[in-house]
Amino acid sequence: xxxxxxxxxxxxxxxxxxxxxxxxxxxxxxxxxxxxxxxxxxxxxxxxxxxxxxxxxxxxxxxxxxxxxxxxxxxxxxxxxxxx
Numbered sequence: 001x002x003x004x005x006x007x008x009x010x011x012x013x014x015x016x017x018x019x020x021x022x023x024x025x026x027x028x029x030x031x032x033x034x035x036x037x038x039x040x041x042x043x044x045x046x047x048x049x050x051x052x053x054x055x056x057x058x059x060x061x062x063x064x065x066x067x068x069x070x071x072x073x074x075x076x077x078x079x080x081x082x083x084x
Contacts, residue, residue: 034059 003016015025025046032045032055047055067077 032056032059
């Protein structure tokens, strides 16, 4: 399913009702948010609050692998994170 939505002046994005229903998204659900510079893609991953740390670690492994593949050193990566 694909829908179009708009960012509010506060930076909030409304997830359309049909998608919320299909994904069973409820009030106060937690999401991990990631942005891929290369593709310009924004990813939302619904996570259980107790699993946020493990989801972050999983995402961190993927980011570390991408940084290594790009030839970035830890110092360069840390600099980019601080700039962001």
